[in-house]
Amino acid sequence: MASETENPNRRDFLTVAATSWVAVGAAATLWPLIQQMNPDASTQALASVEVDLSPVKEGQAITVMWRGKPVFVRNRTKAEIEQANKVPVTDLIDRYARNDAIAETAAASDQNRVKKDHENWLVMVGICTHLGCIPKGQALGDNKGDYGGWFCPCHGSHYDTAGRIRKGPAPENFKVPTYQFVSDTKIKIG
Amino acid sequence: MANHEDTFKPGSRLSQWLDERLPVARMMHGQFVDFPTPRNLNYLWTFGGILTFCLGVQIITGIVLAMHYVPNDKMAFDSIEHIRRNVNYGWLLRSVHAVGASMFFVAVYVHIARGLYYGSYKAPREILWILGVIIYLLMMATGFLGYTLPWGQMSFWGVTVITNLFSSLDAVIPGLGTAIVTWLWGGYSVSGVTLNRFFSLHYLLPFVIAGVVGLHIWALHVVGQNNPIGIDIKTKSDSVPMAPYAVMKDLFALFVFIMLFAWFVFFAPDYLGHADNYVEANPLVTPPHIVPEWYYLPFYAILRAVPSKLGGVVLMFGSILVLLFLPWLDTSRVRSARYRPIFKWLLVLFFFTFLALGYLGSKPAEGIYVLWAQIFTAYYFLFFLVLMPIVGVLETPSPMPRSITESVLGDRAAPAKS
Ligand code: HEM
Ligand code: FES
Numbered sequence: 001m002a003s004e005t006e007n008p009n010r011r012d013f014l015t016v017a018a019t020s021w022v023a024v025g026a027a028a029t030l031w032p033l034i035q036q037m038n039p040d041a042s043t044q045a046l047a048s049v050e051v052d053l054s055p056v057k058e059g060q061a062i063t064v065m066w067r068g069k070p071v072f073v074r075n076r077t078k079a080e081i082e083q084a085n086k087v088p089v090t091d092l093i094d095r096y097a098r099n100d101a102i103a104e105t106a107a108a109s110d111q112n113r114v115k116k117d118h119e120n121w122l123v124m125v126g127i128c129t130h131l132g133c134i135p136k137g138q139a140l141g142d143n144k145g146d147y148g149g150w151f152c153p154c155h156g157s158h159y160d161t162a163g164r165i166r167k168g169p170a171p172e173n174f175k176v177p178t179y180q181f182v183s184d185t186k187i188k189i190g
Numbered sequence: 191m192a193n194h195e196d197t198f199k200p201g202s203r204l205s206q207w208l209d210e211r212l213p214v215a216r217m218m219h220g221q222f223v224d225f226p227t228p229r230n231l232n233y234l235w236t237f238g239g240i241l242t243f244c245l246g247v248q249i250i251t252g253i254v255l256a257m258h259y260v261p262n263d264k265m266a267f268d269s270i271e272h273i274r275r276n277v278n279y280g281w282l283l284r285s286v287h288a289v290g291a292s293m294f295f296v297a298v299y300v301h302i303a304r305g306l307y308y309g310s311y312k313a314p315r316e317i318l319w320i321l322g323v324i325i326y327l328l329m330m331a332t333g334f335l336g337y338t339l340p341w342g343q344m345s346f347w348g349v350t351v352i353t354n355l356f357s358s359l360d361a362v363i364p365g366l367g368t369a370i371v372t373w374l375w376g377g378y379s380v381s382g383v384t385l386n387r388f389f390s391l392h393y394l395l396p397f398v399i400a401g402v403v404g405l406h407i408w409a410l411h412v413v414g415q416n417n418p419i420g421i422d423i424k425t426k427s428d429s430v431p432m433a434p435y436a437v438m439k440d441l442f443a444l445f446v447f448i449m450l451f452a453w454f455v456f457f458a459p460d461y462l463g464h465a466d467n468y469v470e471a472n473p474l475v476t477p478p479h480i481v482p483e484w485y486y487l488p489f490y491a492i493l494r495a496v497p498s499k500l501g502g503v504v505l506m507f508g509s510i511l512v513l514l515f516l517p518w519l520d521t522s523r524v525r526s527a528r529y530r531p532i533f534k535w536l537l538v539l540f541f542f543t544f545l546a547l548g549y550l551g552s553k554p555a556e557g558i559y560v561l562w563a564q565i566f567t568a569y570y571f572l573f574f575l576v577l578m579p580i581v582g583v584l585e586t587p588s589p590m591p592r593s594i595t596e597s598v599l600g601d602r603a604a605p606a607k608s
Contacts, residue, residue: 037373040376130499
């Protein structure tokens with residue numbers, strides 16, 4: 001006992017060391033319990049999907065599922081592309097391209113949201129960036145909003161013909177996933 | 191309140207034997223028979239008992255529903271129909287559980303409003319009040335998780351929109367919100383994986399609630415009940431023993447409540463729900479107008495009143511969390527609004543605001559509805575954060591009776607005959 005009062009630092013050190021190890025152990029135990037909730041191997045394995053574009057005529061759109069999410073594929077008309085090109089990037093709510101294939105800071109010009117020489121094809125994750133509803137605008141009779149692209153009825157977000165947010169509570173443009181043209185009429189998403 | 195008379199007498203040799211080893215019967219007798227209750231309680235004080243009943247009903251019907259329900263995205267929707275059509279008395283059990291959730295919230299709103307009006311959150315009942323707010327939050331979580339289970343269109347899109355609220359954190363730390371949402375979903379969208387974990391948690395939380403209710407009642411029995419005049423029990427004539435007085439009153443109110451409950455169960459089991467939830471979940475089609483269950487509508491209105499995504503989420507959560515601080519935001523030393531001429535009307539206006547927000551939450555977020563939602567949201571916060579602290583200092587309380595006995599008997603309150 002005498003040594004305890006003579007040598008308080010040694011006792012403090014032991015207490016701190018022991019407590020730290022308990023904390024490390026607790027964290028290591030907790031980790032698997034938390035991590036099990038993240039996407040499992042089978043969910044991650046469904047990562048890519050091929051889409052045949054040949055049946056989609058100019059002015060039409062299709063929706064395909066990728067990673068459990070709808071992906072909008074639209075074959076845009078000349079007028080729609082022109083309309084999207086005319087908008088100065090400074091007029092946009094979200095000035096970033098949100099295209100997974102290019103730099104995060106790239107500007108939201110129409111070219112930056114499509115593939116070169118395939119400018120008519122607009123491929124985007126069809127989920128409203130506000131709170132995740134699926135906007136209208138894919139079917140011919142749908143309300144396409146004030147900017148001729150898509151309209152989310154949940155809380156009123158309007159997207160233009162390049163899938164960029166123009167009005168409403170959504171903060172970002174539709175996200176463009178990574179995809180490649182495997183042939184002229186086929187893309188691979190993911 | 192701990193030091194009241196103990197009238198417990200073990201009835202048999204067995205109960206005497208038990209009393210010497212584990213005096214649980216003595217404790218229950220002390221807390222629920224002898225326990226002194228203010229003699230002037232009105233019917234608003236019967237809702238605590240009603241709430242306990244509701245929790246019991248949800249747990250019992252829930253456990254039996256879980257014997258037939260299948261938490262799988264391919265089968266969940268059909269299993270509910272199976273419960274309603276094929277399982278013996280399944281139609282009844284399912285209706286009682288679904289209507290029960292609504293009745294639970296009716297009762298909790300009355301209970302909370304009672305606390306606000308009579309100042310039950312003030313010293314020494316701060317912990318009691320905070321435990322109550324925690325129970326309310328847990329109830330909202332449980333109801334939300336439960337509403338996912340039928341896997342209808344509203345279930346699916348309700349979950350999508352509400353879990354996406356967390357993605358607003360991307361505006362604080364890029365990527366954080368998305369990481370949380372993916373973790374909650376167990377995938378890149380709401381799916382059967384999400385349904386399965388929500389079922390697990392929906393089964394768990396009611397038992398957590400039961401635990402917190404235990405603490406809530408414990409805290410209540412340490413400080414004693416508040417009452418309509420907000421003055422403590424001082425003499426013996428201010429109180430009556432809980433049994434039979436308060437117990438009988440509670441039971442009478444409970445039976446009236448059960449009649450209303452039964453009316454919904456038998457005559458309008460789907461009235462409080464939404465027709466779209468009888469359409470199976472479809473991840474490709476969002477219903478044109480998403481609304482949460484009625485009991486969340488005021489908060490949904492606050493969420494949508496703010497034109498910024500993060501701002502809406504912060505105010506929505508803030509509108510509930512602010513309740514935790516009421517004991518310190520209210521600066522008045524008078525408990526009951528009955529003797530607070532200014533505060534009383536501000537509070538009535540607050541109740542109206544809450545109902546109005548509920549109405550607006552059920553309307554589409556456009557035009558004039560948004561403007562009104564913004565006005566009422568402003569009053570919601572103004573009331574708690576500005577008016578409550580200021581009025582407490584400025585207001586002159588109206589004259590109060592000196593004791594509970596005097597408030598009940600008036601002049602007949604002869605010197606207390608304890
Ligand atoms: C705090 C208590 C509880 C609340 C507020 C609550 C709320 C709800 C709600 C709102 C639903 C959806 C009803 C519908 O619209 O169809 C539901 C469904 C369900 N709950 Fe609960 N619940 C509670 C306790 C429990 C417990 C303790 C269990 C089981 C141990 C349980 C099991 C279920 C099951 C299996 C369903 C799906 C069947 C159905 O939808 O009717 N619940 N719950
Ligand atoms: S989810 Fe699209 S506007 Fe809210």
